[in-house]
Amino acid sequence: MAPASALDFQWDRLEQLVSRDRLQTQSASFSHLRISHRDQRVFALAARKLDGEAVDFNEALRALREAVDELIPAGRTFLLGDTEFGPIIGSIISGVGIVPGEDGVLVVQVGRNGHTTTLGRLSR
Amino acid sequence: MKATFGFDPAACDYGPATAAVRSILTEWAAVDWFSPPRTDPHQDLAVQLFREHNEKARVHQPDLFPVNIEVQQQRGDWEGFGALCKQVRAHTDWDWKFSALKQLSHRHSKALGWNLKDQGRRPQPHETRDAPHTGHLFARIGAHALKTLGWKMKAQARQPQEFGALLQPGDLFARVGDGAFWTISPQLNLSDTVPGDQVEFAQWYMSYANMDFIECIEWQLAEKSDSLDANPFLPLVRCYVAGFYPFSLGRSAFSLYTLA
Numbered sequence: 001m002a003p004a005s006a007l008d009f010q011w012d013r014l015e016q017l018v019s020r021d022r023l024q025t026q027s028a029s030f031s032h033l034r035i036s037h038r039d040q041r042v043f044a045l046a047a048r049k050l051d052g053e054a055v056d057f058n059e060a061l062r063a064l065r066e067a068v069d070e071l072i073p074a075g076r077t078f079l080l081g082d083t084e085f086g087p088i089i090g091s092i093i094s095g096v097g098i099v100p101g102e103d104g105v106l107v108v109q110v111g112r113n114g115h116t117t118t119l120g121r122l123s124r
Numbered sequence: 125m126k127a128t129f130g131f132d133p134a135a136c137d138y139g140p141a142t143a144a145v146r147s148i149l150t151e152w153a154a155v156d157w158f159s160p161p162r163t164d165p166h167q168d169l170a171v172q173l174f175r176e177h178n179e180k181a182r183v184h185q186p187d188l189f190p191v192n193i194e195v196q197q198q199r200g201d202w203e204g205f206g207a208l209c210k211q212v213r214a215h216t217d218w219d220w221k222f223s224a225l226k227q228l229s230h231r232h233s234k235a236l237g238w239n240l241k242d243q244g245r246r247p248q249p250h251e252t253r254d255a256p257h258t259g260h261l262f263a264r265i266g267a268h269a270l271k272t273l274g275w276k277m278k279a280q281a282r283q284p285q286e287f288g289a290l291l292q293p294g295d296l297f298a299r300v301g302d303g304a305f306w307t308i309s310p311q312l313n314l315s316d317t318v319p320g321d322q323v324e325f326a327q328w329y330m331s332y333a334n335m336d337f338i339e340c341i342e343w344q345l346a347e348k349s350d351s352l353d354a355n356p357f358l359p360l361v362r363c364y365v366a367g368f369y370p371f372s373l374g375r376s377a378f379s380l381y382t383l384a
Contacts (some may be wrong), residue, residue, distance in 0.1 A: 074230035
């Protein structure tokens with residue numbers, strides 16, 4: 001089951017944390033994010049697969065899954081929780097995943113305490 | 125500290141490997157995380173279990189699992205546990221979980237032709253019954269959803285949406301769009317009992333330990349069998365059940381740490 005804490009998603013809080021300007025200027029390398037090098041590589045590869053195009057969440061999921069498959073043997077992606085816009089899918093180790101947003105696919109981190117913070121944007 | 129799953133494995137149906145998966149889930153739920161072993165004999169048991177794990181893994185992947193391994197027992201406090209976590213996290217040339225265990229799981233599933241996507245294509249119990257029940261292999265979310273039930277407490281109040289969740293207690297996977305994703309995860313609040321400065325280490329360690337249980341389950345799903353005899357992950361996860369926490373100090377050097 002998805003951790004109960006991960007379900008305590010607070011979209012209002014997320015929106016407060018998201019700065020659209022910050023998201024639009026982020027590097028596609030994800031190296032500026034405070035996430036593991038392994039996660040950086042996965043999300044950078046997924047972003048490259050999307051080629052900066054606006055995509056729906058299913059396309060983003062496919063890119064993420066392919067990136068995990070290519071970079072991690074027996075890599076697994078997990079359903080970490082959900083939001084009113086859709087599920088959070090990502091790493092159960094780090095809690096970093098993607099979620100559909102109102103105007104693009106976001107990279108978020110589900111903390112052990114259940115709080116979710118937006119780290120950036122995977123696609124337009 | 126025992127984690128909770130929120131469902132009874134005995135009520136779940138996991139296909140041809142149902143009994144084995146139920147057994148693994150039951151053992152997973154029985155782990156008393158980060159508690160001292162109750163009796164000394166556990167120490168011998170843990171070393172035996174770890175050696176059994178290595179031998180069974182070696183049968184499948186002799187290149188990844190050496191013939192001779194050094195397994196030492198170590199008893200200490202939380203600071204010692206944190207120091208070991210730091211030590212193995214600092215390794216840059218060796219990562220036991222990614223270099224050995226995940227490879228073992230990956231190659232086994234591949235050899236048996238098992239993958240999430242293919243498994244998801246098979247008719248699942250909830251596709252053939254009127255009402256969903258616990259223990260379906262898959263929940264479906266998204267465009268391919270068959271039913272919309274809402275997602276646990278908060279989501280149940282919502283109107284069904286494109287991503288309206290169908291997750292049932294005991295589901296191992298969820299399908300979102302055309303992809304399938306693992307979903308099972310134990311729930312445990314470590315901050316209640318673990319010293320504050322060690323919580324992050326405990327969480328880190330437990331996340332990888334939980335992955336071993338998931339590898340153990342996937343092994344059985346790939347085998348499509350209830351026989352657990354050859355599953356190399358089972359003796360490994362039983363180390364956790366015994367209260368010992370394996371650390372790989374190198375390719376052939378392991379420490380089984382236990383909290384005093």
